[in-house]
Amino acid sequence: MTKRSATTSNYSRRDALRMVGIGGIAGLIAPNLLGKPVLARTSPAKPTGRVIVGLGQEPTVFNPLMVHIEVDDGVHFSVFDALFRVDPQGVIQPNLAVEVPNQKNGGISEDGLKWRIRLRDDVRWHDGKPFSAEDVKFTLELITNPNFRSWRTAGHALVRDITVVSPTEISWRMEEAFAPYLSFLTETFIVPKHILEKEANPNNAAFNQAPVGTGAFKWGQRVAGDHLELVANTDYFGEGPHIEKLVFKYIPDLTVLYTQFKSGDVDLVGQPYITPDHYGEAKALPNRVVTLVPRPSFESFYLNLERPQFKELAVREALYAAIDKESIIQGLYYGVPTPTETFMPRQSLYFNPNLPLHEFNLNRARQILDKAGWLPGKDGVRAKDGVRLSFTNSTTSGDPLREQVQQFLQQTFEQLGAEMKISNLPAAVMWGDFWVQSQFDSVIVGSTYLIGADPDVTNRLHSRSIPAKGGRGSNNAQYSNPEVDALLEKGARSFDPEVRRSIYHRVQELVRRDLPFLPLYQSNAVQGNKKGISGVLPNGNTRTESWNALAWYWAS
């Protein structure tokens, strides 16, 4: 959170008044008053104005613990608070907790098993009831309630013996040391015990349609299929909110979403943002700020390593060298995405900037294959030991940009002597067994590897996570490297960011060397807002543009 990490001392009038009200030193040491973000310097004295965020999908799930999609996150971040927040630099900051626990401050025991969290004492639910450790306990228990349709249970399932030490302190034991859990807790919003404990069936509770949180915005009203309105919580314990109303407007057609941004009906374009084909035009719009914002999603030419064509590293290296990334990005993607060599988003603390850079070089690609014994056959397609260098490539049908990429690659691969057949499938088929059980040769896929901001990618790259071999993760490339396995296990147990940094740098090096997937690019969102809105701070470590709506305000 910028508001706590920033060190400037330019207090707004509102803060000054608040400090006078609280009086003296007690007020000074409250973490939210220790600093104000530079951007909020001229925020209004009381919440004023309204911001309309346009979204391409409709938020419908307002119980933040229930299974939901990305677009619901904006509402959750505004209405609720988690114990921690992750800032744009990937650093975890306290939110409902007073501090981030670690092994140095004793919040996490040396063996990583015992956790103790101290909570703020000045937080109230929107209905005026005080927030306490009981709410945290209730939340963590609800997530693993077998009758509750909860979202992610990874990490939470390891929590045992939750104890409320006092209203402002809670502790628990972990079944095994699991460092990523801290990051999972940044996306685990705390729900009120006093409301939900009365519900016989939490899946259909009235709360789910009119949530009560501790966040900077209270539930206002919802017009289903159209928009929902949140109103400022003037008793919020932290900085903000500075706007009186936050509106999420649902606009299903992406061209219309952009048009309404252009016409001024929408103040800020949220997910799925402005389409790349409108980027050039949008940049030139008067009184609009249009920026490229890094998203965690990573696009790759993803290989099934159990296919005989791809088993040999030389083949993967040659194919990679034959990909003209620059032409794809500039020519087909309007220059929007950023080329990358790794699955780790570049805004992450753990991004390795020293990986070897890809170079498009068809001659080198040919040499690699020649040297490895993959020689052209009569039909022009290379082969070795009876295996032809021929494979299919699939992606979600109806995605014209990806289909163009496929055709482009098909042509370059042909010059190399590799035959690529295109076989696209509807999304629902593609991401079913075809993907999960590794029934593909190769796919073009864009997906996020990290959960929250944690660098742990066990689920994606550990050999234990291959569903086609009975594993429980999503290592669908069937990548297996004992050194990577060992590093991932060590990384998940380690709580020291510096130790973990070197571990995950090495993982990225190994994966870049082994090429289980050919890295293409990291996605950027074309985000746009009206010029007058200040405080909009993109955060690629969250899934939503509205993670800090509490800091937004209209510059007068």
Next chain:
Amino acid sequence: MPGFLLNRLSQSIVLLVIVSIIGFTVLNLMPGGPLAQFGLDPGMTQKDLERLSEQLGLNRPLWIQYLDWAWRLVQGDWGHSYRDGSSVLAVISRHLLATLLLMGTSTALAIAIGSWIGIRGATHRYSLFDYCATVGAMVALSVPTFWFGLIGIYIFTLKLGWVPAGNMYAIGDGSVLDYLHHLILPSLVLSLVHVAIWSRYMRTATLDALTQDFVKTARAKGVSERRILLKHVVGNALLPMITLAGVQLPSLLTGALVTETVFTWPGMGRLFLDSLGYSDYPVVMGLLIFSAILVVLGNLIADIVVAVVDPRIRLS
């Protein structure tokens, strides 16, 4: 009359059962299912997906799922949305008024304008007006509605700035005038197709009526052309239109898929598309049954009205 109604009711029940079985089967045959959208979520494990599948009852055999659903429906329980857990009837009722407003306006416009064009086209057959109307109707029927919608937004919103670019009302306003302002473009675009249909039907029906013996008789008796048209021709030509209106009645409440999407109108058509996209089976099935009931009702009402209006027809 009671015998007729009873007969119709039993037919309707059979129809609803067939519709629901087909709908349920087709829906469940679609690959992927409600959990596919979470397949790429890095935090959701295979275990989470299996747990959800069990909680939603998706791991049971299809026929058991169907019987369970049907039995609940008979008892008045339409089920709960997979997406947000609210009851299906609540979800439907949240979208009903928006659709009624849009469809009601556009249908009223379409009937008025379409009938007028149809009658005038028939009485001035092969005139310039008739040719223009025919060509216009062909264009309106063959060009997709979303294209008219987007062109409408481009011209009347972005270039001229006369009407808003969609939405049912401006957030924070919501006065009657504001609603009307927002209603203009979508209802005109939507009525375009309906005007085309109505005018074609009306033209044919009027032409048909014009050649009837009673028209000739009236002319022979020296009745004025105006009176012939209004009393004898239009009255008779409107009879088949009642049936057409009956067929169109359900769309008043089920909405327009494309137009509602282009104009961000929060109606039933968009609800259907969205629910289909999320594989929200209970809501899709609810909408299907709801539309089927409306179709049955629409036809029934049309039959009764025709019988009441036309003394030659008796219900038995």
